[in-house]
Amino acid sequence: MKKSARWIVHTHVFRGDEYECSACGEVVSKPKKSCPNCGAVMKGSKSDLGWVDELEALDAFLDD
Ligand SMILES: [Zn+2]
Numbered sequence: 717m718k719k720s721a722r723w724i725v726h727t728h729v730f731r732g733d734e735y736e737c738s739a740c741g742e743v744v745s746k747p748k749k750s751c752p753n754c755g756a757v758m759k760g761s762k763s764d765l766g767w768v769d770e771l772e773a774l775d776a777f778l779d780d
Contacts, residue, residue: 721756723747 742753
């Protein structure tokens with residue numbers, strides 16, 4: 717069974733953005749469909765500032 721995760725975007729001033737796997741913490745320079753380290757299927761990417769809003773939106777969706 718494949719787990720799912722998403723990329724947490726880390727923006728840097730002097731180098732390119734990095735994408736961190738929310739499942740294992742693997743950091744890659746370009747987001748892929750799945751994590752090269754743990755194999756989690758990615759559901760998208762998200763700024764690390766937007767986690768709370770997204771989780772609340774997911775809760776609202778599941779309650780419907
Ligand atoms: Zn991973």
